[in-house]
Amino acid sequence: MSIIKIRYAFRHKETGNIELKTYSIGQLEGRPARKLSPVFCEEFGYELINRDLYTGLKDKNGREIYDHDLAVFLGRTYTVCYFNGYYALTLNSSNINCIPLNSGIQIEVIGDVYQKPKVLGGAKR
Secondary structure: OOEEEEEEEEEEEEOOOEEEEEEEHHHHHHHHHHHOOOOHOOHHOOOEEEEEEEEEOOOOOOOEEEEEEEEEOEEEEEEEEOOOOOEEEOOOOOOHHHHHEEOOOOOOEEEEOOOHHHHHHOOOO
């Protein structure tokens, strides 16, 4: 069983810079979030964009795979998504033609949709 981890995506309101912070449930239960990082405090100018769950899987380089990661598989770039009870790779937000993500598939995580929105042709979130 994998440890439950959550990756938080924050955007600084003035600069637009994206900050990603990852914590296990144990860390979150152990102390108030605002003591874990300044991004959790509104007075520092950050807004929460999204929360992404760890899939429990790693890519071919040993990097943890999270929901909303960008991954290369068979020469194409996909987004990792949670769809119909499982994690999958999708080419667009409609989740049509998803490829189930499991421990047998070899992908390479190249970033996330927050820091690299133009990789899939999208506008900055």
